[in-house]
Amino acid sequence: MQAVVLAAGQGTRMAPLTDNTPKPMLPVAGRPLAAHVADAAVDAGADELVFVVGYEADDVRSYFGGSYRGVSVTYAVQSEQAGTADALRAASDELEGAFAVLNGDNLYDSAEIERLFADGPALGTYEVPDPSNYGVVSINDGSIAEIVEKPDDPPTDQINAGAYVFPSKAREWVAVSESERGEYEITDILARVIDDYDVTPVAFDRWMDVGHPWELLEANELLLEGIDRDVSGTVSDAADLRGTVVVEDGATIEPGVVIEGPVYVAAGAEIGPNAYLRGSTYLGEDVHVGNGVEIKNSVIRAGSAVPHLSYVGDSVVGLDVNFGAGTKVANLRHDEADVRVTVKGERVSTGRRKMGVVTGDDIKTGINTSIEPGVVLSSGTRIEPGERVSRDR
Structure with a gap:
């Protein structure tokens, strides 16, 4: 056939x-x-x-x-x-x-x-x-x-x-x-x-x-449920990998890292000291996660970096993005209503109570940036230090 x-x-x-x-x-x-x-x-x-x-x-x-x-x-x-x-x-x-x-x-x-x-x-x-x-x-x-x-x-x-x-x-x-x-x-x-x-x-x-960015998260959640544990990369003895975790050959996990699967870490990725990764998360090739960073239920695409003391939850991050130190992504509305995201110029309900940021490629945020739930950042966006981002850029 x-x-x-x-x-x-x-x-x-x-x-x-x-x-x-x-x-x-x-x-x-x-x-x-x-x-x-x-x-x-x-x-x-x-x-x-x-x-x-x-x-x-x-x-x-x-x-x-x-x-x-x-x-x-x-x-x-x-x-x-x-x-x-x-x-x-x-x-x-x-x-x-x-x-x-x-x-x-x-x-x-x-x-x-x-x-x-x-x-x-x-x-x-x-x-x-x-x-x-x-x-x-x-x-x-x-x-x-x-x-x-x-x-x-x-x-x-x-x-x-x-x-x-x-x-x-x-x-x-x-x-x-x-x-x-x-x-x-x-x-x-x-x-x-x-x-x-x-x-x-x-x-x-x-x-x-x-068909939508949040459905990419749902697809990742679904398929990571079926993966088998495979740790082929370099993992410190002082790291704690729990549950179903894939660390591809060429990836590095530093001391103090805690990973709660299902989590997939691709080749060339580096997870710095004391980082905390939670399911269902996929880190693409050559992604860098730094000291004290927490990432939960997100897709971080190749070449991107979340280097220092940041939080990213329920988000889809594009290629070659850099989050400045202390960048925080909110993923839950205070009224706990479903998060809405802009699709082709219209605000659309994701059907999800938790949804963070969706970014294009080659984005840089300054230190201590705060990003509200459901924000979409266009490719090439630059955000100044200390900004609160409540609308799409």
Whole structure:
């Protein structure tokens, strides 16, 4: 089974994390989102991966190369952001026979993808409490009848989970499936398949659409639960590592450090004396955490530094960020209401009581900076010493 992985989206809802990184390459539990998708496909029996790339395509190519876990990898370039089926059209020359399509920014369970592969033509579905903001799946006599986008009165509580198996015939419909908006959508192709085939709904129990910064935290929390302890780096005898902790080869843990897993420390990271790391935290390559720093339930991306006497909780920190000494990130509102974050210019509830800061890349804060819950800092931001940051910058 060929598996097409859609990895060309710019991820505007993830900004500023996606300023310099395509969304499928954002890190979760030590590897990019797209790598977790590829793992699910390979474990399910895919014999070839076809990545559709666009924005920052070199990031995807450099990570996966021409082979991944012994499975051939090819690439198709989507020249324009004109809908999901346009991405599939870019891959059509690489396809032979029946094929699968998986979103590069969703998390799937490999056993459920294996069932999807076996039951094709098929569509993965997932039950949600409120399906009105999704493509809702209508099922008739055990087959997919249609997908209704964001209906006021959802026919079921099952949504489209962005996982498909199409028959070979579907390749002929890729170029002619056009929506009223002028965009090519995979659901338009699926509608053609439904007309000619019985499409099996495959209910997923474990699935996540990682579309917002706080969902990157949730994905990290979910996947770190399943990691195995592996301490390969240099760890002082005077450090205390509790529970499930990964310290990659090349990472350094100094005396007095306490780590309460699940925590993942990537190669080249340095954790200074008396730092305190709590789950679920991921520290990327070459991250520096200094003396007396506490980090809890956060993703700190490669090259960033939290050097001295700072606190960072429930946050996503971009590339090459430096927090000045004494920088404190608040992650809980005084009224304990859900924290709101700006997404594409609108304040949106995260559904989380605890949410700290979301930063772009190359940011510097001065000493004794205070950052309030839900603040978003754009790439390149500079904050003066002693500032209280209560609004996005």
